[in-house]
Amino acid sequence: MKEGPDIALIGSLIGDPARANMLTALTGGKALTATELAGTAGITLQTASSHLSKLEAGGLIAQRKQGRHRYFTLADDDVGLMIEGLMGFAAYRGFTRHRTGPKDPALRKARVCYNHLAGDYGVRMLDSLVAEEVIAGVGDKLQLTKSGEGKITALGIDLAALVKSRRPVCRTCLDWSERRSHLSGSLGQALLTLFLDKGWAKREPESRAVRFTGTGEREFAKLFPLPASSTVERVHKHTVEA
Amino acid sequence: MKEGPDIALIGSLIGDPARANMLTALTGGKALTATELAGTAGITLQTASSHLSKLEAGGLIAQRKQGRHRYFTLADDDVGLMIEGLMGFAAYRGFTRHRTGPKDPALRKARVCYNHLAGDYGVRMLDSLVAEEVIAGVGDKLQLTKSGEGKITALGIDLAALVKSRRPVCRTCLDWSERRSHLSGSLGQALLTLFLDKGWAKREPESRAVRFTGTGEREFAKLFPLPASSTVERVHKHTVEA
DNA sequence: TTCATACTTCGATCATCATCGAAGCATCCG
DNA sequence: CGGATGCTTCGATGATGATCGAAGTATGAA
The missing domain is CATH 1.10.10.10 (Winged helix-like DNA-binding domain superfamily/Winged helix DNA-binding domain)
Structure with missing residues (x-):
């Protein structure tokens, strides 16, 4: 018309x-x-x-x-x-916004997400793994690099067993507190298991929260150094027309 | 809330x-x-x-x-x-009411956007003005250069009057057909008025379309030369014969 | 398994509002 | 003045759609 x-x-x-x-x-x-x-x-x-x-x-x-x-x-x-x-x-005109309310700080810091680590620590871990080029690609498609395979194996994780399982090794999981991706998949599960086995972290009894020990904090920080750009927010790209 | x-x-x-x-x-x-x-x-x-x-x-x-x-x-x-x-x-997004009506090509070529020129010609004009360094800056912030002021005045546009008005002189406007910016603001309005006054172009009676005359086409091309390679493809695609 | 959570679908109700006929103003022309 | 034009307001109608209860599906937890 x-x-x-x-x-x-x-x-x-x-x-x-x-x-x-x-x-x-x-x-x-x-x-x-x-x-x-x-x-x-x-x-x-x-x-x-x-x-x-x-x-x-x-x-x-x-x-x-x-x-x-x-x-x-x-x-x-x-x-x-x-x-x-x-x-x-x-x-x-006036405008109103509604923000997501505050939650338990411990949960925001580190918690179990089904079978892997989530929260600030989980997001930070994936950030670091990508920055260190252990894992390539961001988004839905994650893949372990050649050098990354060695690094994972060095941690004492049986990579062959992970690959053998039908589940994907690397997978992203959207974090409800951080609203960013953290590492899921069989590798994500193996890493959380590693932390718990090494005594670096313990699960809170009646919660999903994960509490890191002093040693665990140090080892975690050493293993997954914070990339310089990790705090960069994911803001919308306001591309300017030329 | x-x-x-x-x-x-x-x-x-x-x-x-x-x-x-x-x-x-x-x-x-x-x-x-x-x-x-x-x-x-x-x-x-x-x-x-x-x-x-x-x-x-x-x-x-x-x-x-x-x-x-x-x-x-x-x-x-x-x-x-x-x-x-x-x-x-x-x-x-492809939300069009009428699948490319007969007037559609004409609208894409040149049309009125409230009070200034839009469409392929509008985009091309801004491209040229920037390439010729009449207007400096890219994006939302456009500014007339010193040499540009002379060029505009030479066209017979009362620049002082434009500056005096509270409205911004140069402004970008996102083109819905080209999806690139064209020139808005009081200068954009003045330029369209100029084209119409000189008889280079005429408004279609019941449409937003602007039809350039033969002379108008030539004068426009002379005044706003196409910068080397950037817009050739696009112009060719949307140019309408007759 | 059974229960709980997260969400969708169905169905019915209810409110909003777009629409137009009719009437009411306002303005211009002769 | 009377009549015509341009537009607004009133009132009634009808249709769209927002809303929520109830039931259904899917996944996770116990």
Whole structure:
């Protein structure tokens, strides 16, 4: 009927307050679950699910299934850019944000995620492994490098046994406290087992928290030095048009 | 925590197809009456009136009473930029209302973006101005160079008047068809006015399209030479014969 | 296995709002 | 003045869609 792109479609997606709240929350760059998004939007889980499927159908968000959780993120940088543009436009009006509430600090520091290490330490470990070129590639596809194989074997991990198992050796797992990837897969499991076996860390009795000992802290820091760029946040690339 | 209707308000305003059509029509830069807008949106005058009052309450449009007519325009440059940005996002996602209508190639070649030139010609003009060092800086921050001031003045543009206005002289605007920046701001407006005044180009009656005359094409090419290799491919792709 | 958690789907309700007919203002013209 | 035009307001209707309860699915935990 009319010429040009359909802005009404996108507008209607953003136009609903619940969806706008969800998108605003996701603009933070962290992956959030449906339950969390429902909380920030102030609606029930059923309604949130409906909204999320609409947003996904509209290509604004993407989901990543992780066990029984579904982590939602903005589809790509373009979406973030567009939403931030709208927020900038609406700057002369008041705007509200909802932040994820604080959690148990011990859990945030180090905890068990199914069978591997998660939390700040887990993220830091993967960062270091990638920086040291033990593991190549970031994202869903991780692979052990040649030199990395030697380094892992030197730790006393039976790499052949890991490879033999049907499970993938290296895998990313999205961290709920850090909202960044940490190492999963059979190698991730083997490393956590190693820490526990060596007595570097102990599991808290009635919690998922993992408590590192003094020696464990030192050994961990020595084994997985903090890369200089590890604290760099994953912010949206605001590429500038030339 | 519950209320965050900033982008939701704007989104809902744009989210209605009738309003989106009106806003798209107003992006042409011409002041339009309620009757005209009702026609382009395909709705009755009563419905249009309701929509227009909502758009005005939302600060997206402004009206100017003149006799028994009411002329509506976009509220300011920011609205035009925001809508053009949304169009770029929508076009990139393939959200088009009508599969490449007959006017589509003409629109891609040269069109009015609220009050300045957009499309292939708009992008090309900015490319050339930057290459010729009339305008310095890339991205959001554009600035006229010393030598550029002379060149603009030589065209017969009253630069002092542009500077005097509160609006920025040079500004980027994201092109929805080219997905690159073209020149906005008071200088962008002045240049488009220049083309129209000199008779180099004419506005299509009921469209955003701008049609350059033969002389206009030549003068434009002379004034804004194509920088070496960067845009050849794109120009060839979107250039329309006749 | 059984239970719990996370989420989806179905179904029904309810509110919003886009739409248009009709009437009401306002302005211009003759 | 009367009549015509441009637009707004009122009121009723109808459709879309947001919402949530209940039930269903999938995965993890005990």
